Amino acid sequence: MWVDLLRAVALVLVIEGLLPFLAPERWREMMLRLSDVDGRSLRIFGGVLIGVGAVLLQFVH
Known part of the structure; x- marks a missing residue:
């Protein structure tokens, strides 16, 4: 399991390393925009990503 x-x-x-490697300036711009997003929206987005990832893992497994 480990x-x-x-x-x-x-x-x-x-x-995670692909975007900064391939397009560092666009990645930097995206990070600057993300710093302006409120915490609640980021939390909701993170929750959606977790849910999608969990469902995808079930399909793969």
């Missing part, structure tokens, strides 16, 4: 968790974390790091 190996699967480490693989998942490694994959997240690879995916």
Whole structure:
């Protein structure tokens, strides 16, 4: 189980690193825009991402 968790974390790091590697200026602009978004909206967006990820994991499993 720990190996699967480490693989998942490694994959997240690879995916998260793609945008700053390929388009650093656009990534920086996106981060600046995100700093203006209120906390409630970010929390809702994060919750939706968690839900979508959980459903996707069920389909894959």
